[in-house]
Amino acid sequence: MNTLVECKDLTKMYGTKTALDHINLTLEKGRIIGLLGPNGSGKTTLIKIINGLLTPNSGTLTVSGMTPGVGTKKIVSYLPERTYLNEWMKVNDIIEFFKTFYEDFNPTKAYSMLGKLGINPTDKLKTMSKGTKEKVQLILVMSRKADLYILDEPIAGVDPAARDYILNTIISNYDEEATILLSTHLISDIENILDEVVFIQNGHIRLTSSVEDLREKQGKSIDSIFREVFKC
Amino acid sequence: MLGKLFQAEWKATSRWLLPLHLILLVVTVMGKILLSTGLLENEAFVALAILSMTFYTILIIATSIITFVIIVVRFYKSLFSDEGYLTFTLPVTTNQLLISKIGVAFIWCLINTVSVILSVFILVFNEKTMDSIAELIPNLNNGLDKVLGFSGFGGVLFIIFYIFVCILSAILMFTVSICIGQLMSKHKVLGAILAYVGIYMIIQTISTVGMVAIGSITSNMSQISNAEVLKVYQITIPVSLVFSIILSGIYYFISKYIMKNKLNLD
Structure with missing residues (x-):
């Protein structure tokens, strides 16, 4: 079995508003998958359910055969779109924190990436810019040896130059067995690293396909396909 | 962990x-x-x-x-x-x-x-206050004995236990209010404050009804004797203790339920 994430009839409502409408989706091991869709399409809702931050109204979702819980949290490394770090901590406090709670966290890797980006481990997070905080968070998340990395808008807040470094970091720091689920609407920046795309809109999956197939069949970049599918 | x-x-x-x-x-x-x-x-x-x-x-x-x-x-x-x-x-x-x-x-x-x-x-x-404290202890002991039926070490243990329960239920009342408040999509802090006030009012109502009930068992309030005041204490202290313990349990399970199933992060 190569399945990592499986959704069956997954539905999530906020009051009377349907955020995810009977979604069926399978994500396999060893893939870099783009979760693409306009704002309010249900990307973050899906990501939150995978991370156990939301409970679905109906349907099931499993990661490695487990429903979200302690077991899945051990193997999922999650970068939310929010900065979740304690402002009063220093970078090395946070590294210590991750080391304490995640068995798969590799501090050596984290320190080496910090060094390359010129971030001082004894700096307090309070003194850092938003972009630097995002870099620190990404470094923490990528320093785990997880089965599934979920990156929600990982490059939205950083400048284009840092984007390249970050994407590089993502690709060079995960092992072939792991899967990366990447949500963004900055498609042109990331389409070269994707193996697969999932288009999501109004709580429905519009399209799932390997990037190769899609390019071959349509002869266009993912970015232009996205613009066509989601034309306003 | x-x-x-x-x-x-x-x-x-x-x-x-x-x-x-x-x-x-x-x-x-x-x-x-x-x-x-x-x-x-x-x-x-x-x-x-x-x-x-x-x-x-x-x-x-x-x-x-x-x-x-x-x-x-x-x-x-x-x-x-x-x-x-x-x-x-x-x-x-x-x-x-x-x-x-x-x-x-x-x-x-x-x-x-x-x-x-x-x-x-x-x-x-100091020496002066020491003496008055020393005088106070037998009185306290006597009072404990009359109200609870035990004194000395047992009485001290009971008071400590009572304080523990009070602290715990106070903390849990805050946690459950915050959990209820975060259910709101906006104004989570305001929601928590309203939840706290709401819970406080419910408990006050229950306590008042309870006190009146206990009062009516004992006798008419107009000519209350020492023995009857004692009787009221003998009933209210254990009842309020049990009440606090039950409430703490309820607060805990509501908090846990919300955190597990109704998490609503922005």
């Missing part, structure tokens, strides 16, 4: 609460020194005496309030602000999260209670 959570929680809270209680300690020692000089008994220094008394009273009250505020803010921020994204994706159970937070909060409340009592005790402790 529970141990690790306790440690992290302790670290996060003690960076405020440790200095706060150290200040109380320093002020207590300084006050003791000031008192031992006999300076304050001099009529020329009345203003100083009043000033230092006022300062001390404010400090004692502030220490307790700040302790509670820091615990409550920490609970809210670490769970339901952006930090919640990290807290709730740690590989731990909801029970472990809740127990570690309530546990550390409980320990701080105890430290605070003991510090305040000790501080006052240190300042008023």
Whole structure:
């Protein structure tokens, strides 16, 4: 079995508003998958359910055969779109924190990436810019040896130059067995690293396909396909 | 994992609460020194005496309030602000999260209670007060014996247990209010305050009804005898204790249910 994430009839409502409408989706091991869709399409809702931050109204979702819980949290490394770090901590406090709670966290890797980006481990997070905080968070998340990395808008807040470094970091720091689920609407920046795309809109999956197939069949970049599918 | 959570929680809270209680300690020692000089008994220094008394009273009250505020803010921020994204994706159970937070909060409340009592005790402790305290103890003991039916060591244990339950249910009332408040999509803090006020009013109503019920068992209020006052205490103390324990349980399970199933992070 190569399945990592499986959704069956997954539905999530906020009051009377349907955020995810009977979604069926399978994500396999060893893939870099783009979760693409306009704002309010249900990307973050899906990501939150995978991370156990939301409970679905109906349907099931499993990661490695487990429903979200302690077991899945051990193997999922999650970068939310929010900065979740304690402002009063220093970078090395946070590294210590991750080391304490995640068995798969590799501090050596984290320190080496910090060094390359010129971030001082004894700096307090309070003194850092938003972009630097995002870099620190990404470094923490990528320093785990997880089965599934979920990156929600990982490059939205950083400048284009840092984007390249970050994407590089993502690709060079995960092992072939792991899967990366990447949500963004900055498609042109990331389409070269994707193996697969999932288009999501109004709580429905519009399209799932390997990037190769899609390019071959349509002869266009993912970015232009996205613009066509989601034309306003 | 529970141990690790306790440690992290302790670290996060003690960076405020440790200095706060150290200040109380320093002020207590300084006050003791000031008192031992006999300076304050001099009529020329009345203003100083009043000033230092006022300062001390404010400090004692502030220490307790700040302790509670820091615990409550920490609970809210670490769970339901952006930090919640990290807290709730740690590989731990909801029970472990809740127990570690309530546990550390409980320990701080105890430290605070003991510090305040000790501080006052240190300042008023001298031969004269010692004598009056010594006189008070048999009276207290006697009262405990009459009301509860046991005294001495058992009585002390009962009082400590009672205080523990009170602290715990106070903490849990805050946690459940915050959990209920975060159900709102906006104004989560306002929601928490409203939830707290709501719960407070419900409990007051139940207590009032309970007191009236107990009162009506004993006799008419107009000519109440000592024995009957005693009887009221004998009923209300155990009943309120059991009531607090049941409430704490309910608060805990509602908090846990919301954290597990109704999490609503922005």
